[in-house]
Amino acid sequence: MSEAKKLHVALFPWLAFGHMIPFFELAKLIAQRGHKISFLSTPRNIQRLPKIPPNLAPLINLVSLPLPTVEHLPQNAEAATDIPSHKTPYLKIAFDGLQGPLHQFFQTSTPDWIIYDFAPHWLPPILANLGISGVFFSMYGAWTLSFLGSSTSAMINREDSRTRPEDFTVPPEWIPFPSKIAFGLHEAKRAFGDHIEVNNSGFSDVFRLGSVIGGCNVIAIRNCNELESNFSRLVGELHCKPVVPIGLLPPADFDGSSDQDDMWLTIKEWLDKQNKGSVVYIAFGSESELSQPELHELALGLELSGLPFFWAHRKRENSVKLPDGFEERVKGRGTVWTSWVPQLKIMGHESVGGFLTHCGYSSIIEMVGIEITKDEKDGSLRRESVAESLRLIMVEKEGRGYRDKAKEMKKLIADKDMHDRYVDHFVEFMQNHRVA
Structure with missing residues (x-):
């Protein structure tokens, strides 16, 4: 590859770790191909990113953009994980205030491309004026x-x-082909309030998303044609934009670092004592919140299932509480861990056979499973449904099809060469389609 074709690519994710981490993984993959990276976020979020591999450090510049102070947003709150969900619109107001610091970045550094998230509805016109190509990722x-x-x-x-x-x-x-993609009623009600209607940031999430898609040069999607080629084609037709799948961005390594070794050894010691494929791992992401009734029914469902489990239950401010006596009753069979955990190492342990999650896309992209039945009107959980679903997936004869399908899909998810080819194609696209 000639030096003339080297790119400078900026990445600008939304302020949530479920967004920042995939953007950071993509940044490292582009840097591995010899291109310069500017990763744009706020100071505290920059500090909380994983360490850059030494071989990529010369190519990746972490750029701190100061987050404006906004009424109703707590001091030092720079990511969705720092606040309860009802305050997320105020984080979006602060995010919109990054226009000024971003302009300052553009005054000293003009990237060939900027890869951005759903939130900066104001960014595409700025890029058009500066002659910078934009990717909605x-x-x-x-x-x-x-x-x-x-x-x-x-x-x-x-x-x-x-x-x-x-x-x-x-x-x-x-959608011109058979599809089951739809909300449950309780999901639709929540989506209406959270994403479709205008929120306290002054804009709806759907408006933000439509604006960044409408103004981008290309849509890059974390998927692969082996999973959903028909939907990828439909996205291109709906938006009249080129669509480039970039693969599933499987993690390159198990995400532990040396300062976490003692923690992992403690967890591993417990996992080593369990039978192969017997443990349910439970985690609900860094931003997801459970109500007190949901947590109560979930915990009692785990207890009712009789299965061994490891629950990564990080406590937050004003955190909901586990049922009285729960931890004592499941002691030995179940572990509740209240601090950070090396999730990839846990999920890679041979004793872990199932994953119970809130279905954030970064989690479900790596699995095949079923949805626990909820009340159709309000989405509430029942402990019996939790227990029945877990036992079906983990041990019941009727769930063998799910377990077999998961093993089949594992081959696709773990095909590093295939996913690397998707990233190669994406980088080649950026090299060949820059704004003149």
Whole structure:
């Protein structure tokens, strides 16, 4: 590859670790191919990123953009994990205030491309004026983008015939092939309030998403054609944009570091005592919140299942509480861990046979499973459903099909060469399609 074709690529994720970490993984993969990276975020988030591998350090510049002070946003809150979910709109207001610091970055450094997230609806016009090419990077599958419709009509102008939560419980009419992609009613009600209607940031999430898609040069999606080629084609047709799958971004290594070795040894000692494939690992991500009733039913469902489990239950401010006596009753069979855990190492241990999660895309992209049945109207959990679902997946004869499918999918997820080829193609696209 000639020196003339080396790129300078900036990455600008939304302020949530479920977004920043995939962006950071992509940054490292691009840097591995010899290109210069500017990773843009706020000071505290920059400090909390994983360490850059020494061989890539000369190519990756971590750029701190000061986050403006915003009313109702606690001091030092720079990521979604720092705040309860109802304060997320105020974090978006602060994020919108990064326009000024970003302009200052552009005054001293003009990247060939900037890869950005769903939130900066104001960014595409700035890039157009500066002659910088833009990539909207979706960490969510093409099926998610397809479900939302056209960026201009459905997302920005809200020319969408779906005006009630009930309308989102069936596949949309513009999907021309068989599909089961739809919300449950309780999910649709929550999505309406959280994402479709205007929130306290002054904009809806759907408007933000439609604006960045409508103004980008290319849509990059964390997926592969082996999983959803038909949906990828549909995204391109809906938005009249080139769509480039970048693979699933499987982690390159087990994410522990030397200062966590003692913690991992303690966890590993417990896992080593369990039978192969017998343990359920439970984790709900860094931003997801469970209500007190949800946590109560979940815990009692774990107890009722009779299965061994390891629960990564990080406590937050005003955290909900486990049922009285729960930890004593499951002692020996179940472990509740209340601080950081090396998730990849845990999931890679041979004793772990199942994963119970909130279904954040970075988690479910690596698995095949079932959804625990919830109340259709309010989404509430029942302990019996938790126990029945876990036993079906882990031990029941009727769940063998799921276990076999998971083993089959593992080959696809673990095919590093295939995923590397997708990244190669994405980088080649950026090299050949820069704004003149």
